Amino acid sequence: MAAYEMFAKVYDSIMDQTLYDKWTDFSLRHLPKTAERRKLLELACGTGIQSLRFAEAGFDVTGLDLSAEMLKVAEKRAAAAKADLVFKQGDMLDLSQLGKYDFVTCYADSICYMQDEAEVGDVFSEVYKVLCEDGVFIFDVHSTYQTDKHYPGFSYHENADDFAMVWDTYADQAPHSIVHELTFFMQDSDGRFTRYDEVHEERTYDILTYDILLEQAGFRSFRLYADFKDQKPKADSLRWFFVAKK
Template sequence: MMYAQFASVYDELMLDIPYPAYVDLVDIALHGLSGKKILDVACGTGILSVLLAERGADVTGIDLSEEMLAVAVSRANERFPSLKFSQQAMQRLDVSGRYDAAVIPIDSLNYLENELEVTQTFISIHDVLLPGGLLLFDVHSTFKTDELFMESPFTYVSDNISYIWETEEGEEPHSVQSELAFFVREEDGRYSRFDEVHYQRTFPIMKYVELLEQTGFTVERIFADWSDEAPELESERIFFQVRK
């Protein structure tokens, strides 16, 4: 997956994501954010990192994409130059110190291709958390990968960006391959095109619970779709709040 051009349109594509609600979830779970050390895993362009910093958290963001991190650094430098960002994989964290919490937001965990990589990620995060430390993450439900994604093609049109998004079932259970064609308006009014291929895979809820417990986490609660309600058959986004 090439991120150089995707990073330039990412923020607009994420406009419907209620990032402040994610901040509230972490704030409530930690009984306040001021002074807390938080690891933002797969931080992308730093939207959540900056919002957490606004609430007084000491944030470190990591992401695999150099281009995404460049946008994150630019965003943070305006107000929070002390924010730290590092290019690395979530399965093999290399960070200093211990953290009060880690977040893996907006289905980023679903970019891992197999159970082993998910387990490695849980282990690497468990290792850098303080005792009692929080891990909060969300994933696609199996209903979303198996049913909703199969309703493609999807389209998006704005003043500056348009895309056509086609999906097909992946080779593994509950996986999906997405092919996106982006059309971006240039300053002279012409449109340039670039293409992206994204592969995502999720697992049933109880498989995540099994892997978390094997890693040493205690599951505090599981909820769905930005609400405090338990997941249902047609829930789309599943949240896990767990402790070391």
């Protein structure tokens, strides 16, 4: 099955919900919200929880995701909340049909799913094109410490009444890359369980590489933070945050 097809069915159950509070708080500290500037594009919006948080904070939100299954969940969530959100299926490597936005975000290390640094640079260029002048782009990625030291050997198991999941992570061959192997056991309508397997590959780069790629895309400046806080990265920081300005 395609990446995230089965993951979408259990994603919200296994996701640490407190992370959405952290992403929201970080965003609100770094995204100026005015009546004139409020159009926000959320890349890799997934099941729409973060999109809804942005809408509740007063932004006009469009969510983009590659997974149709994820977007089905997002649309149901927005309808239940009676929120005016727009969701589009698409690839962040091509944003040419999406119009202009004041702000773009890309969280949950989604940039790390790009195959190589050329694709990361292509995403940055696409974001630059859809941003209005003085627009802000915020994204997070795994630190090299996370991919090299923290994640290899990681194992997570989840058991519920209607599904079970085994999640193991290993170091991959390319520098600063990891492989997540996911096995799901989903209960069918007749009560039996069916096994599904997915493989998710992620890769990050050193800070200088991201710096160069942002500059090549046209961004005139960026600020760097770590682990949801307004502080510089440390040697053992797990997640880097970039706040780039067009």
